[in-house]
Amino acid sequence: PLLAVLPAHLISEVPSGVPLAMAALWYVSNVSEALVGAGIIYYLLGEPPRFSRVRHVVVYLVAAVLCAPVLSSFLDAAFVAWTGWRYDGDYWGVFRSRLPSNALAALIVPPLAILFRDSVRQLRSVSPVRWFEAAVLLSALGAVSFVVFHQPKSPAEAAVFVYAPLPLLIWAAVRTGVAGVSASIALLALVAITGTLHGTGPFVLPKLATSMLSLQIFLIVAGSTLMTLAAALAELHRARIAALRSKARLNLALNA
Numbered sequence: 108p109l110l111a112v113l114p115a116h117l118i119s120e121v122p123s124g125v126p127l128a129m130a131a132l133w134y135v136s137n138v139s140e141a142l143v144g145a146g147i148i149y150y151l152l153g154e155p156p157r158f159s160r161v162r163h164v165v166v167y168l169v170a171a172v173l174c175a176p177v178l179s180s181f182l183d184a185a186f187v188a189w190t191g192w193r194y195d196g197d198y199w200g201v202f203r204s205r206l207p208s209n210a211l212a213a214l215i216v217p218p219l220a221i222l223f224r225d226s227v228r229q230l231r232s233v234s235p236v237r238w239f240e241a242a243v244l245l246s247a248l249g250a251v252s253f254v255v256f257h258q259p260k261s262p263a264e265a266a267v268f269v270y271a272p273l274p275l276l277i278w279a280a281v282r283t284g285v286a287g288v289s290a291s292i293a294l295l296a297l298v299a300i301t302g303t304l305h306g307t308g309p310f311v312l313p314k315l316a317t318s319m320l321s322l323q324i325f326l327i328v329a330g331s332t333l334m335t336l337a338a339a340l341a342e343l344h345r346a347r348i349a350a351l352r353s354k355a356r357l358n359l360a361l362n363a
Contacts, residue, residue: 117130136179140209158337161338172210176210177206180209184199214331214334216293218285240282255309256298257298257307257308277336280340281337283337288337289330300319
C-alpha cells in the first residue's frame with residue numbers, strides 16, 4: 108500500500124517544480140510520519156482511532172498531528188539541507204515552515220479518508236433531509252469562506268470577518284459529527300489557502316511565509332477543537348441513549 112501511493116506523490120510534486128530526488132525524499136519523510144503516528148496510536152489504543160470517542164480523538168491529535176509531524180519535519184529539513192534545493196542555510200526556518208504544513212495535512216486528510224471509508228456502507232441509510240442539510244451547510248460555508256478570504260477588505264474589516272465561518276463550523280460539529288467537521292475544515296482550508304496565496308483575506312501579512320503560518324495555526328486550532336467537540340457530543344448522545352434504554356428496562360422490570 109505504501110508503494111502504491113508513490114506514483115501519485117511524484118505526480119503531485121514533480122510537475123510543480125520539485126526535483127525528483129527531493130520528491131522521493133519527501134515521500135520517505137511522509138511514510139515515516141504515517142508509520143510513527145500509526146505506531147503511537149496502536150500502542151495507546153490497540154485499534155484504529157474511532158473519531159466518535161474523545162479519548163481516541165485526543166490520542167490521534169497528539170500522535171498524528173503533533174508527534175509524527177515533528178519527526179517528519181526534522182527529516183524534511185534535513186533532506187532540504189542535504190539536497191540544497193531552495194536551501195538558504197536556515198535549517199530551523201525550513202523546520203518551522205514544514206511543521207504546520209505537515210500537521211495540517213495530518214489533521215485533515217487521514218480522518219476524512221477513514222471516516223469516508225467507514226461511512227460508505229451507511230450512506231444509503233442517510234435520510235434525504237440530512238443530505239439536504241449537509242449540502243446547505245457546505246454551500247453556506249463555501250460562500251462565507253469565499254467572502255472572507257477572497258474579497259478585498261481593509262485590515263480592520265478582515266480581522267472581524269475571520270470569525271464569520273465559526274457558526275457554520277459549530278453547526279457541522281453539532282449536527283454532522285467529526286465527519287462533517289473534517290469535510291468542513293477541508294473546504295475552509297482550500298478556500299482560505301487559495302485566497303491567502305492571492306493576497307486577500309485576514310491572514311495576509313508582508314511576508315507570505317508568515318501569512319501561511321498564521322493561517323495554518325488558525326486551521327489547526329479550529330479543526331482540533333471542533334473535532335474534540337464533535338466527539339464529546341457523540342459520546343453524550345450515546346450516553347443519553349444508554350440511559351433511556353436502562354430506564355425502559357427498569358420500568359419493564361418494575362411493572363412485571
